[in-house]
Amino acid sequence: MKTSDFYFDLPDERIAQYPAARGESRLLVLERSSGRRFHHIVRDLPGLIESGAIVVFNDSRVRKARIFGTDRRGRKHEFLLIGKAAGPSTWELITKKAAKRAGERFRFATGEAEGEVKAELLCEGGRCFLRFDRDIDDAWLDAHGHVPLPPYIRRADEPLDANRYQTVYARGHGSAAAPTAGLHFTDKILSELAGRGIETAFITLHVGLGTFLPVRSANVEDHRMHRESFCIESGTAARIEAAKREGRKVVAVGTTTLRALESAWRDGGFETGEQSTDIFIHGDYRWRTADALFTNFHTPASTLLMLVCAFAGAGSSESAGRKLIMETYHEALREGYNFFSYGDAMLIL
Numbered sequence: 001m002k003t004s005d006f007y008f009d010l011p012d013e014r015i016a017q018y019p020a021a022r023g024e025s026r027l028l029v030l031e032r033s034s035g036r037r038f039h040h041i042v043r044d045l046p047g048l049i050e051s052g053a054i055v056v057f058n059d060s061r062v063r064k065a066r067i068f069g070t071d072r073r074g075r076k077h078e079f080l081l082i083g084k085a086a087g088p089s090t091w092e093l094i095t096k097k098a099a100k101r102a103g104e105r106f107r108f109a110t111g112e113a114e115g116e117v118k119a120e121l122l123c124e125g126g127r128c129f130l131r132f133d134r135d136i137d138d139a140w141l142d143a144h145g146h147v148p149l150p151p152y153i154r155r156a157d158e159p160l161d162a163n164r165y166q167t168v169y170a171r172g173h174g175s176a177a178a179p180t181a182g183l184h185f186t187d188k189i190l191s192e193l194a195g196r197g198i199e200t201a202f203i204t205l206h207v208g209l210g211t212f213l214p215v216r217s218a219n220v221e222d223h224r225m226h227r228e229s230f231c232i233e234s235g236t237a238a239r240i241e242a243a244k245r246e247g248r249k250v251v252a253v254g255t256t257t258l259r260a261l262e263s264a265w266r267d268g269g270f271e272t273g274e275q276s277t278d279i280f281i282h283g284d285y286r287w288r289t290a291d292a293l294f295t296n297f298h299t300p301a302s303t304l305l306m307l308v309c310a311f312a313g314a315g316s317s318e319s320a321g322r323k324l325i326m327e328t329y330h331e332a333l334r335e336g337y338n339f340f341s342y343g344d345a346m347l348i349l
Contacts, residue, residue, distance in 0.1 A: 001220040001283060005322060006309065007229060015152050019164050021322030022185045026337055026344040030328050032312055042184045042345055045294070046192040054199040054240055056181040056290075058257045060206050061170035062148060063129055063138050064145030066157070069106030069119065077106060080148055081175050082208050083229075085201045088135040095121075098128040106130070110144055112179035116204070138173040148176055150341055152299070165341075175230070180341040181254030181295050201239055205230035205260040205277075215301055225278040225303065230260040237270035239291075252290040255304050258311070261289040282306040283318040286346035293348045297332060297339040311348055 019025075023043040029137020030037050040048065049055065055209070065081040081095045095101075102123040107116045119130040147157035147165050157165075167182035169190070176239045193200055208228045215223045239260075243250055252258040263277035264270045280303060293311050298304040312328075328346070337344040 016338040019342040029347045054243040055251045059171045059202040063173045064141045065176045066146040066148040069108045083137045096216040151220045151302040179256045205256045225280045227278045234272040250292040251292040285310045
């Protein structure tokens with residue numbers, strides 16, 4: 001497969017810069033078996049899912065992973081912390097022109113009581129790190145970091161983002177980006193799911209470098225994902241396995257949830273506990289866990305779009321799935337849907 005096969009033109013005005021109210025985004029429903037499409041609002045979702053189904057969410061909490069430091073010349077630089085490395089004072093990161101600046105030292109302003117925090121930029125084996133002069137934890141990031149809005153949101157983070165770029169059910173810190181499909185859900189929608197006899201379950205995958213890394217290879221098969229950590233608790237695994245045995249539908253909320261479920265499936269059941277995955281789902285992938293996917297509209301030629309095409313093609317072929325998703329995306333554009341993290345949503349049945 002060629003990476004270029006997954007490209008589409010997207011006008012700038014269709015990239016959402018601010019979110020709609022939770023539950024009020026538009027929802028495009030795609031029926032894989034027939035190719036039919038229907039237009040709804042996210043708050044309609046409980047009525048679109050079969051009673052008895054189980055809906056699985058990613059409950060990872062986004063940390064304020066975007067920080068700004070100054071070099072010895074007083075120039076400002078942006079860093080996106082991906083996760084802790086060796087020890088609490090060293091973090092892996094993404095920053096522009098990192099390799100050229102390896103060995104430089106940066107200062108991070110805090111408050112008079114704390115004083116400046118200093119760090120050295122290190123690069124080795126294609127990875128880059130900041131080694132701080134003190135322990136940096138989530139409490140420090142909450143106080144001094146910024147919400148890690150993606151680069152296609154062309155504005156600085158604002159107070160509203162601290163709440164809105166976080167799911168209502170988020171638990172432990174760990175993600176450098178939101179599991180964005182979950183941003184649409186409200187406590188009321190979760191309650192309505194339960195009222196219709198639909199179970200909910202929560203797994204954790206901490207969104208990291210794999211989400212940000214673009215596909216630079218001409219051939220899809222040559223791309224390699226970075227590893228991300230995830231956890232599925234034994235009780236959660238048992239509930240999803242029971243639903244599958246009983247023929248009840250499993251609905252994954254977001255590509256991160258779906259990747260975790262597929263990564264943990266072993267010989268008819270889930271491996272539980274702390275794990276990691278670098279799974280790259282594309283092409284004629286043989287799906288084993290989920291029957292439906294609730295997701296956002298993804299960036300052109302991204303691994304997320306490739307996953308969605310593979311899911312749409314389940315039971316047919318990679319080319320059929322890609323064709324179906326591209327047709328659906330073009331309909332969404334004609335109908336004025338908004339794309340990406342703060343945009344509208346899809347339900348693929």
